[in-house]
Amino acid sequence: MTLALAVAVTAVAQSQQAAQSLYDQGKWQEAATAAAALNTSAGFALAAEATTAGAGLSADAQKKPLFEKAQGYARQAIALDKNNADAYFELARAQGRLAQYSGILNSLNLAGDMKKNLDQAIRLRPNMAGAYVALGLWHANLVSKGGAATFLTGAKKAQIVPNFEKAIALEPNVAVHRIEYANALLLQGNKAGAAAQLQKAVSLPADTFWEKRDLEAAKAQLAKLQ
CATH class of the missing domain: 1.25.40 (Serine Threonine Protein Phosphatase 5, Tetratricopeptide repeat)
Incomplete structure (x- = not known):
């Protein structure tokens, strides 16, 4: 790699980090x-x-x-x-x-x-935890609609929990995974399970604008379930 190319690559990486920093601050x-x-x-x-x-x-x-x-x-x-x-x-x-x-x-x-x-x-x-969360939600939302939604898409109730458990095993300290798991459990009518996930979520650290927003939403949701 030439020096000029190395400088260019570094500049792009730093610019990506700068954009990520803006996003983390909520400046979407x-x-x-x-x-x-x-x-x-x-x-x-x-x-x-x-x-x-x-x-x-x-x-x-x-x-x-x-x-x-x-x-x-x-x-x-x-x-x-x-x-x-x-x-x-x-x-x-x-x-x-x-x-x-x-x-x-x-x-x-x-x-x-x-x-x-x-x-x-x-x-x-x-090992992309977020993708397993999204898959779990995909199955949960379509199963909750029932009928044609499950028939046409192949969504299965049996796929909801395993996808969320996989995500949490990969990233146990990411609150939003547990918050979305709680949402999926609520769609299935499992209030106790949802409350247990939210209880864990509110104990996890929140650093970015989005994590703090998720934390407040989880606290509000948990208060409704208790």
């Missing part, structure tokens, strides 16, 4: 802009993550366009690197959120695509 719009400007696969994947997260803070009318924008970023990340597991995961995550704001038929199509992208993320990185 600035983070997405900075990350996308890098024109790298990792940058576009981070831009997708930031945009999807930011949609959660935005007015309802803005959510669907933001989830669509996040999908666009994720697809750009895949176009630049077909082996970027994060890119497939972020595409799946944006599709899952978008499905909540789509008609039944379109949401089932998105569910199918989401599953394919999660499977691809796991093929590329078998």
